[in-house]
Amino acid sequence: MLIVCDFDGTITTHDCLNLIVQDFAAEAWAEIEPRLRAGEIDLLQAIEEEFLHVRLTEEQVVRHVLKGTEVRAGFHEFVTWTEDVGHELVIVSAGFRVLIDAVLATAGLSRLRVFSGDACFTPQGTTIQYPPSAQECASRCGMCKADAVREVVAASVAPSPLVHVGDGLSDLCVARTADIVFARAGLARLLQREHIQFYPFEDFFEVRRVLEALTPI
Template identity: 30%
Template sequence: MLGMLSPYARLLVLLDYDGTITTHECNEIVLQRFTGDSWRVHEEALHRGRIGHAECLRRQIALLQEPRSTIIEAMVSAAELAPGLAETLATLSAGGARVAVVSAGFREVIERVWQRERLSQAAILASELGTSRPYRITYNPALGTCPTCGPAACKGAVARTLRSAGDTVAVFGDGHADLCLAREADLVFARGALATLCASQNITYHPLGDFRDALATVDATLQA
């Protein structure tokens, strides 16, 4: 134990959703199902640095023609939790950590997955999917603006707002959208594109596999 009382009281945990909390990129699964390979053009533009992550997702979501309820249901159905997530969230909650999901994904989807899996409480700072075609995304107002992410789409602002003096900030992510968040963190757990970006920009990170292993690293850091 890190202490007899509230061992994680000064710990702020910020988690991406799609591809981080989940084992797969649910958005990509749904886009592939409903649009074929059309979404990949925009994904390639993102990876080549031609557009930002917010513009990429905006273009991809605009391709969808299915009823909104069908899209939401497909995204919920595609969600499979990453190993150790549920146990880690329960431990963090019991220990007094503040936990927030910071995602460009859709609030309605994340809330339904949270309820389905009976996960420990967390703040959900996520986007809203429009109600009519072409579908539009409204990012959570807690997100900020930066040259890389674009207007009202930068997760880094969330860390700066929620962090209190003396906090340890642990960030979990997998994509381009998580880079600014990683820059604000004391501990970064990354997989996928975020791991590549961190390596290229000399941001220290821990490879993200099982969340229970990540929690052990958090514990060791707090004890140091």
């Protein structure tokens, strides 16, 4: 199987981007999040605007993130299991490489393959970068996850069932194309609205149990 896993709020217990904006740019959060929820702006615009107001060094931001979140229960064991069984696990995130690397390094999981955006933090404000999307993504998810998955699939020898694990708006475009979806929080609500079937999860022990039951070895 090819297992595509979101990072913020999926692998981590808290969304790193939300943690930063809520704590360091609360006014921008209060102003921009309602516009995102109402569909006036898309995810990419919301992230760009919010982070203009985050005025900190990279060191300060990383320290805050490591204090505020950790890897979700069962994720370590899940990674080991995918390696033992031979499933390909890829992290695809609309978040920032600099934060993902710090969390994974702290958890001893730097070996995982990551597709994501990145951010340059300065005391004057934060600028963000995403790889260009090959196609115009309807959800403008920044780092288009469906695009990243196409890249991984194109490079793999044999087509394998696509599993997606996620929790938010940026997961929607790839969840629509996945064979098996695990969802929590906002993604679960979005999928319910579109009548797309998914397995709810709160930890990675559950994800593994379902996948093992689906593919007896």
